[in-house]
Amino acid sequence: xxxxxxRSTSKQEIPTxxxxxxxxxxxxxxxxxxxxxxxxxxxQYKLPEAEAIEKIENKRLISYIWVGQNGRIxxxxxxxxVEDIRDIMYKKRVELPNVIVSLRIDKGSDxxxxxxxxxxxxxxxxxxxxxxxxxxx
Amino acid sequence: MVQIRKKKNxxxxxxxxxxSDIVFLLLLFFLVSTTIDVDTGIGxxxxxxxxxxxxxxxxxxxxxxSLNINENGDVLLNGEVIAIPQxxxxxxxxxxxxxxxxxxxxxxVSIKTARKTNYNLYIQTMDQIKAAxxxxxLAYSQNNFNKKLYELNAEENKELKIxxxxxxxxxxxxxxx
Numbered sequence: 001x002x003x004x005x006x007r008s009t010s011k012q013e014i015p016t017x018x019x020x021x022x023x024x025x026x027x028x029x030x031x032x033x034x035x036x037x038x039x040x041x042x043x044q045y046k047l048p049e050a051e052a053i054e055k056i057e058n059k060r061l062i063s064y065i066w067v068g069q070n071g072r073i074x075x076x077x078x079x080x081x082v083e084d085i086r087d088i089m090y091k092k093r094v095e096l097p098n099v100i101v102s103l104r105i106d107k108g109s110d111x112x113x114x115x116x117x118x119x120x121x122x123x124x125x126x127x128x129x130x131x132x133x134x135x136x137x
Numbered sequence: 138m139v140q141i142r143k144k145k146n147x148x149x150x151x152x153x154x155x156x157s158d159i160v161f162l163l164l165l166f167f168l169v170s171t172t173i174d175v176d177t178g179i180g181x182x183x184x185x186x187x188x189x190x191x192x193x194x195x196x197x198x199x200x201x202x203s204l205n206i207n208e209n210g211d212v213l214l215n216g217e218v219i220a221i222p223q224x225x226x227x228x229x230x231x232x233x234x235x236x237x238x239x240x241x242x243x244x245x246v247s248i249k250t251a252r253k254t255n256y257n258l259y260i261q262t263m264d265q266i267k268a269a270x271x272x273x274x275l276a277y278s279q280n281n282f283n284k285k286l287y288e289l290n291a292e293e294n295k296e297l298k299i300x301x302x303x304x305x306x307x308x309x310x311x312x313x314x
C-alpha cells in the first residue's frame with residue numbers, strides 16, 4: 001500500500017500585497033509626528049530638578065533660550081548677548097503671539113543672568129515662560 | 138531547427154517577502170531619529186513691563202508671602218529664616234485660609250533673589266510653591282467634587298482656578314546703585 005502525501009493545491013502564502021500600504025501608513029504617521037527641528041546647542045547645561053512640574057502640550061509654540069555653565073546665552077540657534085534678546089523675541093512674538101519661552105538654564109547659574117533675561121522678555125512682551133526642569137526621582 | 142520554447146512562468150510576482158524587513162528598517166530609522174523629548178518644567182507668566190512704578194498699590198501684610206533668597210542660599214519667608222523643604226508646609230495653611238475670600242484678597246507669593254543667588258535654589262523654592270498650590274488644589278477638588286485634578290471638567294476647573302489662583306510675583310530686581 002502506498003501512501004501519498006496529500007498536497008493542497010491552493011497556495012500557502014500570507015497575502016503581502018497590502019504591505020506597501022502599511023509602510024506608507026507608518027511613514028506618514030512618523031512624518032506627521034516628528035518635528036524635525038534640530039538645533040545645535042552650543043552651550044553646556046544641566047537642568048535643575050523639580051517635583052511639581054508640568055508638560056507643555058504644544059511643542060510648536062516653544063522658543064528656547066539656553067544658558068550654559070559659562071553664562072553664555074543661546075537663543076534659537078545662535079549665541080546672543082542679553083541686549084539682543086529683546087529685539088529677537090519681539091520679532092518672534094509678532095510672528096507667534098502666544099509663544100512660550102522655555103528657559104533651559106544650567107542649575108549652577110546666577111540669578112543675575114536669569115533676571116536680565118526675564119526683564120528682556122518682559123520688555124519684548126513674551127511673558128509666557130517655562131523654567132525647564134527634570135523630574136526629581 | 139532549434140526549438141525555441143517559451144518558458145512558462147505562472148507566478149509573475151514581485152517577491153514581497155522582504156517587504157516586512159523594509160518596514161522594520163523604516164520603523165527603526167524613525168524610532169532612532171525621532172526626538173520625543175517632552176519639555177517639562179515650571180510654567181509662569183511674567184508681569185507686564187512698565188516704565189514707571191509710581192501708581193503701584195502696596196499689598197497688605199496678610200496677603201503677602203514674601204520669599205527672599207540671598208546669595209549664600211539662606212531663605213527668608215516673611216522675614217524669618219526657613220529651610221527650603223519647609224516652604225511648602227508653611228504656605229499650605231495660608232493658601233487654604235484664603236480659599237473663600239474674594240479675588241482681591243488671595244495670597245500673593247513674592248520671590249526676590251540677589252544677583253548672585255544660585256539658580257537651582259530659586260527653582261527649588263519655586264517648586265515648593267507650586268507643590269503647595271497643587272496640594273491645596275487637589276484637596277479642594279477631592280472635598281468638593283470628589284475627583285482627582287485631571288478628572289475635572291472645564292467648569293470645575295474654572296471654579297478651582299478662581300478659588301485657588303496661583304499668584305506668584307517676581308519682585309522687581311533692585312537697580313544697581
